[in-house]
Amino acid sequence: MNETRKNAINKVMDLIHTDGTVNGGKLPTERKLCELTGINRLVLREALIAMEGMGILDIRGRLGIFLNESRGEEIAYSIEHTPIWLPREMLSKAMEMRQIIEPAAAAIAAAKRSDDDVAKLVECIDKMVLIRKQGGENEANDGAYWNSVLHGAILSATANVMLSRAHESVASLIEKNVSSMRVHMPERHPEWRGMILDEHRMIVRAIVNSNPVQAKYLMECHIKHSAESMMMLGQINPDADLIGVVLPKQSLNPIC
DSSP states (O other): OOHHHHHHHHHHHHHHTSTTTSBTTBOOOHHHHHHHHOOOHHHHHHHHHHHHHTTSEEEOGGGOEEEOTTTGGGOOSSGGGSOSSOOHHHHHHHHHHHHHHHHHHHHHHHHHOOHHHHHHHHHHHHHHHHHHHHOSTTHHHHHHHHHHHHHHHHHHTTTOHHHHHHHHHHHHHHHHHHHHHHHHHHHHOTTHHHHHHHHHHHHHHHHHTTOHHHHHHHHHHHHHHHHHHHHHTTSSOGGGOIIIIISTTTSSOTTO
16 A cells, blocks of 8 residues: 555544544544645545445445444554455455456557656566566565556556546555465466566557557456456455456457
């Protein structure tokens, strides 16, 4: 989880534990929370979404923001103590959103990418190759970090700020699980990390070559494999694999 979002969550948690802030289990409005914490509205919203995914908050639309009654006194004081694993249902929904957003985003990125976008994508691949080559105990965490940066760079290359924001909110919910997946999947499939790196390379190559059709297809393959890995580890529900289960005919090329 990036430091900006982490700090925002800690500030909200500080408020929750301040007398008079929570009234009848209800937190102040987003606008008031911004005033009390000094946090940018967009950053605050991302933090609140992440806290809902962690089971700390219950966001009820126009009714407001509430503490999750089912957690009670179990709510941790600091983000450092929040669980690595999100509720399975929430993570499943986040993965469904990735399958909807990212293939289309890869196609748009291939059509719109700038030279600066290309440089950032190539940098991400170079970092991932180096991490893979060096190995070591930090490979999973470092790989997860650059995985997140790469996917964010692809969304940024769409030149659509709203699309990037939507994706970032989803990505923030699964960031820790990506790191955990990179630890545990090689125990079952030693070639897994190499396969994922190759998939990232091919996606970037398609975007660099301005090939929207291929970029979309390759991203679908990549997200499908990620969903399958998360199902194998019990992180998401089987029906959350939209590309592989719900939309196989309308989506993936049969050769994938």
